[in-house]
Amino acid sequence: MNEARIIDGQAFAAGLRQRIADEVAALKRDHGLKPGLAVVLVGEDPASQVYVRSKGEQTLEAGMHSLTVRLPASTTQDELLKVVGELNADPAIHGLLVQFPVPDHIDPLVIQSAIAPAKDVDGLNPVTIGLLASGQPALAPATPVGCMMLLEDALGDLRGKHAVVIGRSNLVGKPIAQLLLRANCTVTIAHSRTRDLPSVARLGDILVAAVGQPEMVRGDWIKPGAAVIDVGINRVPSRKPELAAQGKTILVGDVRFAEAKTVAGCITPVPRGVGPMTVACLLQNTLTAAKRQAGLPA
Amino acid sequence: MNEARIIDGQAFAAGLRQRIADEVAALKRDHGLKPGLAVVLVGEDPASQVYVRSKGEQTLEAGMHSLTVRLPASTTQDELLKVVGELNADPAIHGLLVQFPVPDHIDPLVIQSAIAPAKDVDGLNPVTIGLLASGQPALAPATPVGCMMLLEDALGDLRGKHAVVIGRSNLVGKPIAQLLLRANCTVTIAHSRTRDLPSVARLGDILVAAVGQPEMVRGDWIKPGAAVIDVGINRVPSRKPELAAQGKTILVGDVRFAEAKTVAGCITPVPRGVGPMTVACLLQNTLTAAKRQAGLPA
Numbered sequence: 001m002n003e004a005r006i007i008d009g010q011a012f013a014a015g016l017r018q019r020i021a022d023e024v025a026a027l028k029r030d031h032g033l034k035p036g037l038a039v040v041l042v043g044e045d046p047a048s049q050v051y052v053r054s055k056g057e058q059t060l061e062a063g064m065h066s067l068t069v070r071l072p073a074s075t076t077q078d079e080l081l082k083v084v085g086e087l088n089a090d091p092a093i094h095g096l097l098v099q100f101p102v103p104d105h106i107d108p109l110v111i112q113s114a115i116a117p118a119k120d121v122d123g124l125n126p127v128t129i130g131l132l133a134s135g136q137p138a139l140a141p142a143t144p145v146g147c148m149m150l151l152e153d154a155l156g157d158l159r160g161k162h163a164v165v166i167g168r169s170n171l172v173g174k175p176i177a178q179l180l181l182r183a184n185c186t187v188t189i190a191h192s193r194t195r196d197l198p199s200v201a202r203l204g205d206i207l208v209a210a211v212g213q214p215e216m217v218r219g220d221w222i223k224p225g226a227a228v229i230d231v232g233i234n235r236v237p238s239r240k241p242e243l244a245a246q247g248k249t250i251l252v253g254d255v256r257f258a259e260a261k262t263v264a265g266c267i268t269p270v271p272r273g274v275g276p277m278t279v280a281c282l283l284q285n286t287l288t289a290a291k292r293q294a295g296l297p298a
Numbered sequence: 299m300n301e302a303r304i305i306d307g308q309a310f311a312a313g314l315r316q317r318i319a320d321e322v323a324a325l326k327r328d329h330g331l332k333p334g335l336a337v338v339l340v341g342e343d344p345a346s347q348v349y350v351r352s353k354g355e356q357t358l359e360a361g362m363h364s365l366t367v368r369l370p371a372s373t374t375q376d377e378l379l380k381v382v383g384e385l386n387a388d389p390a391i392h393g394l395l396v397q398f399p400v401p402d403h404i405d406p407l408v409i410q411s412a413i414a415p416a417k418d419v420d421g422l423n424p425v426t427i428g429l430l431a432s433g434q435p436a437l438a439p440a441t442p443v444g445c446m447m448l449l450e451d452a453l454g455d456l457r458g459k460h461a462v463v464i465g466r467s468n469l470v471g472k473p474i475a476q477l478l479l480r481a482n483c484t485v486t487i488a489h490s491r492t493r494d495l496p497s498v499a500r501l502g503d504i505l506v507a508a509v510g511q512p513e514m515v516r517g518d519w520i521k522p523g524a525a526v527i528d529v530g531i532n533r534v535p536s537r538k539p540e541l542a543a544q545g546k547t548i549l550v551g552d553v554r555f556a557e558a559k560t561v562a563g564c565i566t567p568v569p570r571g572v573g574p575m576t577v578a579c580l581l582q583n584t585l586t587a588a589k590r591q592a593g594l595p596a
Contacts, residue, residue, distance in 0.1 A: 109434065126432055130424030133431045134468050136407065160493045168479060170432050177487075181466060184491040186498055189475075193482040195458045200484055203501070 004228070004264040007150050013276035016149070017062060020283050024063040027290070035290035036065030037095040037121065037283070038087045042080060042106065043073035048099045058279050064286060065092055077106045081114050088116040094293055095121035095286035118293055121285040123175065132178050137292075139285050144176035146277025147208060147229050148183065154266045155206075155227055159184040164204030166190045166197070166217065166254070172210040172231055180206070197221070207264075209254035219259025228267040230255040231274050302526070302562040305448050311574035314447070315360060318581050322361040325588070333588035334363030335393040335419065335581070336385045340378060340404065341371035346397045356577050362584060363390055375404045379412050386414040392591055393419035393584035416591055419583040421473060430476050435590075437583045442474035444575025445506060445527050446481065452564045453504075453525055457482040462502030464488045464495070464515065464552070470508040470529055478504070495519070505562075507552035517557025526565040528553040529572050 027033045037059045041052045052068060059066035069083060080098070087096045096119040098111050112124040120128045123141035131138035151158060163185040167173035173189065181187045190200045192211075201207055201221040209217045210231035222228060232254030237244040253270030260267055268274050291298035325331045335357045339350045350366060357364035367381060378396070385394045394417040396409050410422040418426045421439035429436035449456060461483040465471035471487065479485045488498045490509075499505055499519040507515045508529035520526060530552030535542040551568030559565055566572050589596035 109432075126428030126434070127425050128428065129431050130426065130428030133427050133472060134407075134424055136424070160491050162493070162498070174431060181487055181489075184489075186486065186488050186492040188484065188486040189479055190484050191479075191482075193458050194484040195460070200460070 004261040005154070005266040006261070007154055007229075007266050007268045007273060009146070009150060009268055009274055010272040010276045012150060012153060013146075013280040016277075016280045017058065017283065020280070020287055021062045023287060027287075027296075028063070031294065031296065033290060033294050033296075034063075034065050034092075035095070035286050036067065036090075036093045037286040038067040038069060038090070038093045038097075040069045040071065040080070040083060040087070040096075040098045042071045042075050042098070042102050045101065048101070052099050055279055055282065058283060059286070062283050064283065067093065073103050075103075075106075077110060080106060080111060084111065084114045088114075088119060093119065094290035095119055095282070097122040097282075119289055121282055121289060123285075124170070129170070129175070132175065135182060139289060140179055141171055141175050142281035142285060143172050143231060143274065143278045144179050145281040145284065146274055147176055147231065148179050149281070150268060150274070150277065151206060151227060151229060152183075158206070160186070161205040162186045162188065162203055163206040163208065164188045164190060164201055165208045165210065166194075166201060167208075167210035167212075167231070169210065173208075176208055176210065176231075180208075211254050213254055214252050215254070215256040217255040217260065219256065219263050222260055222263040224263055225265040226263075228255060228260055228264040229274060230257070230268050230270050233270060233275055302559040303452070303564040304559070305452055305525075305527075305564050305566045305571060307444070307448060307566055307572055308570040308574045310448060310451060311444075311578040314575075314578045315356065315581065318578070318585055319360045321585060325585075325594075326361070329592060329594065331588060331592050331594075332361075332363050332390075333393070333584050334365065334388075334391045335584045336365040336367060336388070336391045336395075338367045338369065338378070338381060338385070338394075338396045340369045340373050340396070340400050343399065346399070350397050353577055353580065356581060357584070360581050362581065365391065371401050373401075373404075375408060378404060378409060382409065382412045386412075386417060391417065392588035393417055393580070395420040395580075417587055419580055419587060421583075422468070427468070427473070430473065433480060437587060438477055439469055439473050440579035440583060441470050441529060441572065441576045442477050443582065444572055444579040445474055445529065446477050447579070448566060448572070448575065449504060449525060449527060450481075456504070458484070459503040460484045460486065460501055461504040461506065462486045462488060462499055463506045463508065464492075464499060465506075465508035465510075465529075467508065471506075474506055474508065474529075478506075509552050511552055512550050513552070513554040515553040515558065517554065517561050520558055520561040522561055523563040524561075526553060526558055526562040527572060528555070528566050528568050531568060531573055 056066045056068045117127045163180040165177045168191045198221040206227045208229045214234040230253035235249045238248040288298045354364045354366045415425045461478040463475045466489045496519040504525045506527045512532040528551035533547045536546040586596045
């Protein structure tokens with residue numbers, strides 16, 4: 001039996017970060033422009049702290065300006081809006097995101113709506129979403145952009161392919177459906193209410209799993225030869241009982257990889273698939289935003 | 299052979315307009331609130347003049363305040379933006395639309411983006427589109443809303459049904475896909491680049507044709523028993539050669555009705571299907587906007 005080609009997102013992301021760093025160096029040299037990314041963290045969520053630190057480090061490694069604003073969990077919505085307003089106006093900052101989740105007393109939609117669309121590198125402002133949905137130039141959320149890059153690298157032209165997206169979140173499912181539609185795929189959006197999900201999944205020349213359910217997509221859900229993009233990152237107990245008993249965990253995707261790789265034409269693993277693309281694409285969005293704000297082609 | 303049930307959009311729209319008129323009367327009586335719709339027409343496009351007159355008449359018939367602003371084709375973009383700004387601020391106006399197309403020297407996106415989202419009864423401002431795409435309360439474009447009303451009237455709960463939308467325009471295809479997704483359908487968006495469109499169309503328990511191609515969808519594209527919504531309104535030569543020779547025309551949809559009605563479970567005709575729903579849903583949007591602006595449940 002043929003095994004699927006493994007799409008190495010880790011290697012692709014490393015190459016992408018290098019290309020971004022080269023472009024940043026050229027921007028500085030030719031235009032005196034240093035792209036800057038600001039990340040605002042409210043509160044002490046441990047996972048968020050890890051993400052924010054990683055974003056800051058990778059921003060610096062790409063040669064960009066990095067600003068991390070840490071605010072206490074007691075920060076009011078108005079105080080946060082004031083910080084966002086200052087960063088919107090700061091000419092050294094070209095990309096700006098507030099790390100979610102925010103504390104319960106802050107309305108995420110109010111914050112997302114306050115971020116200047118030109119700097120909205122997370123692509124969560126309804127204006128940004130609307131521009132993307134209308135086919136206008138806009139920054140798309142980083143994870144969907146990363147998925148598209150891996151797909152285009154693996155398959156070339158996506159036109160006319162039937163893409164099935166399982167999951168309809170605002171952060172992943174819906175924007176990746178928009179990007180696949182823009183790439184001239186036929187797009188099916190499936191979700192928890194879909195009847196006979198395995199049959200619907202099997203329609204896909206491209207299958208994107210973005211549901212957050214460990215190993216939900218089985219081998220027989222996959223059309224033979226399909227490209228499978230697994231966006232899920234789920235932490236589950238180790239498969240080795242003695243390690244599981246010690247509380248050891250592993251990361252798995254939304255796709256049962258061992259089954260899927262005997263059916264698919266190519267597939268992203270978890271980890272080292274889509275995950276590493278997310279921060280790299282955030283940097284790419286920051287670079288794109290900086291060029292657009294400077295009136296350079298992007 | 300069973301024949302499809304004909305979905306009588308004309309009768310449904312008449313009933314809807316009556317319910318709107320009743321609710322408008324109650325709003326005036328109980329809250330002293332008279333919903334108002336402003337329509338701005340730039341230039342002399344003959345079809346636009348017909349549409350604008352019809353919108354004004356039906357607005358008055360529903361007991362609402364109707365304002366039609368007619369501007370010369372030479373109106374500059376800045377002048378039009380000033381008019382939009384005044385109507386945005388006018389407390390007697392709850393719904394506001396600019397009739398498209400506008401003259402070439404005016405950028406439609408700039409105008410659409412200037413209309414206050416709360417008054418955006420055409421649902422074309424990217425903010426409105428983004429709110430709708432994010433599952434937030436927002437005014438959806440009238441034609442898609444009309445299609446959803448007819449579907450829910452014909453089928454009841456749409457949850458879990460596979461809906462296929464042929465066409466991906468910002469005005470119809472994309473927003474109806476959003477509304478079908480919100481109604482918990484599995485949604486496939488097909489278009490001119492879709493491979494084997496007949497097979498994809500046959501997936502649909504619901505098939506929405508919104509392509510603007512006369513009678514493109516044939517009987518064998520339809521899953522037996524499916525609900526078919528034909529959004530197309532295409533003017534073609536009369537089928538009777540002697541009338542065609544005199545330049546007589548008829549209206550047909552995007553679906554070959556005579557074939558489709560032998561396969562479908564129910565189907566909208568053209569004319570008297572989706573068409574009459576559009577202005578009725580514009581009035582519904584104006585009513586919803588008025589209630590929301592007054593802080594009433596809508």
